[in-house]
Structures are given as structure tokens and as C-alpha cells.
Amino acid sequence: MKDRARRAGRVVSVYAKAQAKWVGVALIAIALVALPFALATAGTAWVRIANLAILFVFLSLGLNIVVGFAGLLDLGYIAFYAVGAYAYALLASPHFDLHLPFWVILPIGALVACLFGVLLGAPTLKLRGDYLAIVTLGFGEIVRIFLNNLSRPVNITNGPQGISRIDPFSFGSFSFSRNETIFGLAFSGPIKYYYLLLALLLLAIVINLRLQHSRIGRAWEAIREDEIAARAMGIDTTRIKLLAFAMGASFGGIAGGMFAAIQGFISPESFVLVESIMVLSMVVLGGMGNIWGVVLGAVLLSFVPELLRYTVEPLQQALFGRSIIEPEVIRMLLFGLALVLMMLYRPAGLLPSAVRKRELAKAAP
Amino acid sequence: MDIFLQQIINGLTLGSVYAIVALGYTMVYGIIQLINFAHGELVMIGAMVAFSVIGALAGTALPPVLIVLAGILAAVPACMLVGYAMERIAYRPLRGAPRLAPLITAIGISIILQHVALLVWSRNPLAFPQIIPLVSFYVGGAIITGVQIAIILTSVLMMGGLTLMVYRTKLGIAMRATSQNPQVAGLMGIDINRIIAFTFIVGAGLAAVAGVMVGTYYGIAHYSMGSLLGMKAFSAAVLGGIGNLAGAMLGGILLGIVEALGAGYIGDLTNNVFGSNYQDVFAFLVLIAVLVLRPSGLLGERVGDRA
Numbered sequence: 001m002k003d004r005a006r007r008a009g010r011v012v013s014v015y016a017k018a019q020a021k022w023v024g025v026a027l028i029a030i031a032l033v034a035l036p037f038a039l040a041t042a043g044t045a046w047v048r049i050a051n052l053a054i055l056f057v058f059l060s061l062g063l064n065i066v067v068g069f070a071g072l073l074d075l076g077y078i079a080f081y082a083v084g085a086y087a088y089a090l091l092a093s094p095h096f097d098l099h100l101p102f103w104v105i106l107p108i109g110a111l112v113a114c115l116f117g118v119l120l121g122a123p124t125l126k127l128r129g130d131y132l133a134i135v136t137l138g139f140g141e142i143v144r145i146f147l148n149n150l151s152r153p154v155n156i157t158n159g160p161q162g163i164s165r166i167d168p169f170s171f172g173s174f175s176f177s178r179n180e181t182i183f184g185l186a187f188s189g190p191i192k193y194y195y196l197l198l199a200l201l202l203l204a205i206v207i208n209l210r211l212q213h214s215r216i217g218r219a220w221e222a223i224r225e226d227e228i229a230a231r232a233m234g235i236d237t238t239r240i241k242l243l244a245f246a247m248g249a250s251f252g253g254i255a256g257g258m259f260a261a262i263q264g265f266i267s268p269e270s271f272v273l274v275e276s277i278m279v280l281s282m283v284v285l286g287g288m289g290n291i292w293g294v295v296l297g298a299v300l301l302s303f304v305p306e307l308l309r310y311t312v313e314p315l316q317q318a319l320f321g322r323s324i325i326e327p328e329v330i331r332m333l334l335f336g337l338a339l340v341l342m343m344l345y346r347p348a349g350l351l352p353s354a355v356r357k358r359e360l361a362k363a364a365p
Numbered sequence: 366m367d368i369f370l371q372q373i374i375n376g377l378t379l380g381s382v383y384a385i386v387a388l389g390y391t392m393v394y395g396i397i398q399l400i401n402f403a404h405g406e407l408v409m410i411g412a413m414v415a416f417s418v419i420g421a422l423a424g425t426a427l428p429p430v431l432i433v434l435a436g437i438l439a440a441v442p443a444c445m446l447v448g449y450a451m452e453r454i455a456y457r458p459l460r461g462a463p464r465l466a467p468l469i470t471a472i473g474i475s476i477i478l479q480h481v482a483l484l485v486w487s488r489n490p491l492a493f494p495q496i497i498p499l500v501s502f503y504v505g506g507a508i509i510t511g512v513q514i515a516i517i518l519t520s521v522l523m524m525g526g527l528t529l530m531v532y533r534t535k536l537g538i539a540m541r542a543t544s545q546n547p548q549v550a551g552l553m554g555i556d557i558n559r560i561i562a563f564t565f566i567v568g569a570g571l572a573a574v575a576g577v578m579v580g581t582y583y584g585i586a587h588y589s590m591g592s593l594l595g596m597k598a599f600s601a602a603v604l605g606g607i608g609n610l611a612g613a614m615l616g617g618i619l620l621g622i623v624e625a626l627g628a629g630y631i632g633d634l635t636n637n638v639f640g641s642n643y644q645d646v647f648a649f650l651v652l653i654a655v656l657v658l659r660p661s662g663l664l665g666e667r668v669g670d671r672a
Contacts, residue, residue: 067465071465073465073468073469075472123653123657124653124656124657127656127660130399130400130464130468131603131656131660133400133468134400134596134599134600134603134652135649135652135653135656137596138596138600138648138649138652138653139649139653141593141596141645141649142646142649142650145642145643145645145646146646148642149639149642149643273592274476277472277476280469280472281473284469325484329480329483329484332476332479332480333476333477333480333481335473335476336473336474336475336476336477336480337473337477338473339469339470339472339473339476340454340455340470340473340474340477342469343459343462343466343467343469343470343473344455344458344459344470347462347466
């Protein structure tokens with residue numbers, strides 16, 4: 001009798017827990033929907049910052065597949081972002097006078113980035129982890145140097161000037177860049193983009209969650225923890241690692257395409273090494289291998305520097321009468337410190353993945 | 366003929382700088398199997414400190430050689446201090462951790478050093494004051510400048526000194542023992558922590574001199590000059606076989622020559638489709654080619670697979 005009652009109690013508490021969880025999800029959903037309008041009251045710039053933050057979450061999720069799931073340190077990740085961005089810019093701008101719709105180009109961008117991922121991965125994935133890091137770093141630089149110089153003899157990338165007047169996303173006559181009033185609410189261009197990006201991001205998160213627990217995801221985890229053992233278990237390690245590279249690259253490619261459309265202008269300046277390191281910091285800060293941790297890390301490292309920009313600058317003006325430390329420098333110091341301090345004191349990240357925590361806490365023999 | 370010889374001379378000069386920097390990478394890698402990403406920043410700090418001192422002394426009546434020497438004497442201890450601090454703060458606590466961890470702190474340290482330098486010396490590059498008279502000699506149709514001769518001579522001297530230290534002194538024996546097997550070296554009474562710190566310090570000292578050399582060669586020092594140079598030097602170390610001292614020297618000089626010849630001839634070879642603005646690509650192509658075809662490098666004997 002007592003037993004049954006206890007069991008019933010447990011069932012109730014499980015239900016209550018599930019309910020609380022759904023209430024939480026609903027609250028977050030409402031907050032996310034309302035966010036752009038709240039930000040718009042502080043200025044459209046903040047909505048743009050939110051959009052960039054979503055792009056960075058997207059990028060971090062992609063890099064997390066490579067670094068977090070498969071344990072391969074990729075320091076040239078921004079190259080795939082660049083490839084996606086340039087693919088979009090070339091196919092939807094007056095540069096070649098091509099204006100394909102975005103739902104055609106985004107998959108093309110993902111595919112091209114994926115191709116580059118395979119191109120880089122195929123010869124290098126046999127290498128040990130730290131060599132791979134350097135090679136990917138070099139690859140990122142090579143891509144940037146080519147973007148900078150491929151304006152001669154045939155003008156493909158327009159060199160350092162970059163490509164401007166890139167088409168915004170549009171469905172028929174509905175353009176995402178135009179201001180509009182729907183149901184009495186004023187939708188500015190960035191707000192419309194926000195909802196589109198949010199939808200794509202949710203899709204990406206679902207894909208990542210499904211991927212993590214799939215056969216492939218488990219294979220990545222196995223390789224990360226012990227490559228030799230994984231091979232002994234019958235995993236084709238080179239192929240599976242290549243898959244991680246290709247998938248991470250496609251995410252980067254899609255994010256790049258969206259970046260090109262939102263900004264309307266891209267140049268090689270946007271794809272420097274520092275950007276790769278920024279994305280890496282986001283993944284490391286949140287917790288390599290944990291999807292929610294990575295989301296948190298990317299959001300934090302996107303917003304905190306902007307907040308600093310708006311607080312530190314006036315503060316310095318008030319205290320010293322001039323700006324001593326540029327906000328940009330503070331931002332970079334923050335990224336550097338995040339990398340060092342996280343590795344020293346909380347190597348598994350703010351929201352550690354359970355497996356990763358165990359692994360990173362393990363002392364070497 | 367003269368273009369060829371000229372590019373060889375230019376390549377030798379840059380190559381000997383790469384070799385000195387590559388020695389720092391290779392020594393650290395040999396002893397704790399860590400790629401010290403921040404090593405390039407040490408070169409930058411060396412150049413910046415030296416240039417500050419040289420700039421301050423340029424107005425005085427001291428002979429130019431003494432001024433440059435004073436710059437080097439200021440840069441070397443500064444870099445050694447930074448190198449030691451780096452090891453203590455960012456690498457030593459992580460010695461037992463998985464490989465990914467110290468790699469990531471190394472990147473963080475590199476970013477921090479770069480931006481601290483930016484704060485100290487601002488965004489504007491420091492120029493090398495015109496104190497050294499331009500001396501040049503003609504060798505078989507090519508020109509070699511006094512600065513180039515000085516760079517090559519200094520590098521040769523430092524490489525010789527380092528080789529003597531590693532192979533002839535007690536400290537060198539301790540270093541080699543630690544790199545072969547730290548546990549057993551510890552049992553033999555070697556203070557491993559001290560030896561590892563010492564390795565970082567020596568590497569940092571070399572980097573400081575390399576910084577002064579490359580700064581003098583280009584006439585300019587800049588807060589972001591370290592990372593590209595560092596990457597190239599690392600490529601050189603891998604080319605020669607990482608962990609191998611002679612390999613780093615050979616790799617550095619070879620890479621310098623490949624780069625100079627590549628930049629000199631790529632225009633002619635490709636009908637001007639690609640120009641010398643692709644110079645920086647060569648180091649990475651060499652790196653990727655070596656890693657794919659011969660991961661142990663030219664002189665490296667063992668292929669470590671300790672993933």
C-alpha cells in the first residue's frame with residue numbers, strides 16, 4: 001500500500017518536473033519572441049547585435065561539431081564562413097550580375113564550404129591533433145590571402161575592396177531588408193531577419209541535438225576519447241573525422257551566407273584569424289561538446305563586449321577625460337583571458353558536458 | 366643569374382631569422398611536446414622593447430653598434446621574463462592535462478600578449494631610426510647589405526652557441542635527458558621543472574634576438590608582427606623535423622630560400638596570374654606538403670603518434 005503511494009508520489013513529481021520544464025521552455029520562447037522589440041527600444045543597433053549574436057551561435061555550433069564532438073582543434077574555422085559568405089555574395093550581387101534566390105544559394109554555400117572542409121580534411125586528418133591545429137590555421141590564412149588577391153587577372157573576389165550591394169533575403173516581393181508594419185507592429189529590417197535567423201538557429205540546434213546522440217555522434221565521441229580504441233571497435237576513424245569536418249564546415253558556410261545578406265557588404269577583413277579564435281573562445285567558454293553550453297558561451301561573448309563598449313568608454317571619459325583603452329582591445333583581452341582562465345580553472349566550460357568533464361579532469365599518467 | 370643569387374641571399378637572411386625562431390619552437394616541443402603558439406609574440410615583444418631602447422638612444426652620440434647592442438641587451442631579459450611567466454602561469458599547471466588544454470591557453474596567451482603590446486606601444490608601427498649607414502657589397506651581380514651580413518653572422522653564432530650548450534654542458538645533458546624521459550630524468554636527480562622553465566627562457570632569449578634582427582631588416586616593428594612570423598617559423602621547425610635542433614636550423618634556412626625564390630619567380634612561372642603578393646602562402650604549402658608526405662620532417666627520426 002505504502003509502496004504504491006510512494007510510487008504514485010514519484011509519478012506526480014515526475015509530472016511536475018516535466019511541467020516545470022515546459023513552463024521554462026515556454027517562458028524562454030516568449031522572451032526570445034519579444035526580445036527584438038525590447039532591444040529596438042534601445043536602438044536598432046542592438047537588434048543588429050542580436051542578429052550577429054545568433055550568427056555566432058550558429059558558427060559556434062558548427063565549430064563545436066569539430067572541436068567539441070570530434071575533439072579536433074580547428075583554428076581556421078572562419079575560412080568556411082568566408083567561403084559561404086563569398087558564395088552568397090558572388091551569386092546574389094551586381095558583381096557578376098547574378099541574383100539567385102537565397103534558398104538556392106544557402107545550400108550551395110553549405111555545399112561549397114563542405115567541399116572545402118573535405119579538401120582540407122582529406123590530406124590532414126591523419127595528423128596528430130596539434131599539427132592539425134597549425135595546418136587549419138595556415139589554411140585559414142591561405143583562404144584569406146586568396147580572397148585578397150583574386151582580383152587579378154580575372155576579377156573574382158574584388159580584392160580588399162570586397163563585394164558590396166549584396167541582395168538581402170527575399171521571398172518574391174517580400175524583402176527582409178524593408179521596414180514594414182504588420183498587425184500594427186513596426187517590423188524593421190533587422191527585426192525580420194532576427195525571426196528568420198532564430199528559426200534557422202532552432203533548426204540547427206535540433207539537428208545538433210539529434211546528431212550528438214546518433215551513431216555518428218557516438219563515433220565522434222569515441223574518437224575524441226581514444227582514437228586507437230575507436231578504430232579497434234570498427235569505426236572508420238578517418239571517414240568519421242572527415243564527416244565532422246564537412247558538417248562543421250557546412251554550418252560555417254550557411255552562417256557565412258546569412259552574414260553576407262544581412263551586412264550587404266563583405267571584404268576579406270571580416271575573415272581574419274582573430275575571428276576564428278573568437279568562435280573558439282565561445283565554444284571553450286560554454287563547454288566543448290555541450291550544445292547548450294556552446295549557445296550560452298556564444299551569447300555571452302557576443303553581448304558582453306558590446307555592453308563593455310557602452311559602459312567602459314563613457315566611464316573612462318568620466319574618470320580620465322579621454323579614452324585610454326579602446327573597447328576593441330578590451331574585447332580581445334577578454335577573449336584571451338577567457339581561453340586561459342577557462343582552461344586553468346574550469347576546463348570543461350561553464351556548462352560542462354558530463355563526458356567531457358570526466359575526460360578533462362583525468363590526470364595524465 | 367643575378368636575380369637568382371639575389372633571392373638566395375635574401376632567402377638566407379630571412380631563413381636564418383626563421384631558424385632562430387624555429388629553434389624556440391623545437392626546443393619546447395622536444396621537451397614537453399607542446400606547440401607554444403605564443404612563441405611568435407615573444408619575437409614581437411623583443412623587437413618592440415629593442416626598438417624603444419634604440420629609439421631613445423638614437424639621438425645620443427653613441428656609435429650605432431653600441432645602440433643596437435643596448436637594444437638587444439634590453440630585449441633579451443624582457444623576453445626571458447615573459448617566456449618564464451608564460452610557462453609558469455599557462456603551461457605548468459596544465460602539464461598533466463589533455464593536449465587540447467595547453468594548446469588553447471597558448472592561443473589565449475598569444476592574444477593577450479598581442480593586445481597588451483598594443484596598449485603599451487599603440488597601433489602605430491615603430492620605425493627603426495636611420496643610424497646604421499647603408500653599406501652594401503656586390504657579389505657576382507647581386508647586392509648584400511651590411512645588415513644582412515650581420516643577421517646571418519649573428520644567427521650562425523647563436524646556433525653554434527646553442528649547439529655547444531645542448532651537447533657540451535651539464536645543463537644541456539639535463540635538457541636532453543628530460544626530453545627523452547622526464548620521469549627517469551627526475552629519478553636521476555634532475556629538477557625537471559627547472560629544466561623546462563630554462564628551456565622556455567633560452568627559447569625566449571633567442572626569440573628576442575630574432576625580433577631585433579627581423580625588425581632591423583624590415584626597418585619596422587609592429588604589435589601584430591609576431592603571429593605570421595611565428596607560424597612560418599613553426600613550419601620551418603616541422604620541415605626540419607620538430608624536436609630536432611639541426612632540423613630547425615636546416616628547415617628555417619630552406620624555408621627562407623623557398624619563400625624568396627617562390628616570391629621571385631612565381632610571376633614568371635604563372636605568366637603573372639599570381640604575383641609576389643602570394644609570398645606568405647609558400648610557408649603553409651610547404652607545411653602541409655611536409656605533414657602529408659613526411660610528417661617526421663627532413664631530419665626527424667621518429668613519428669610520434671601520441672594523440
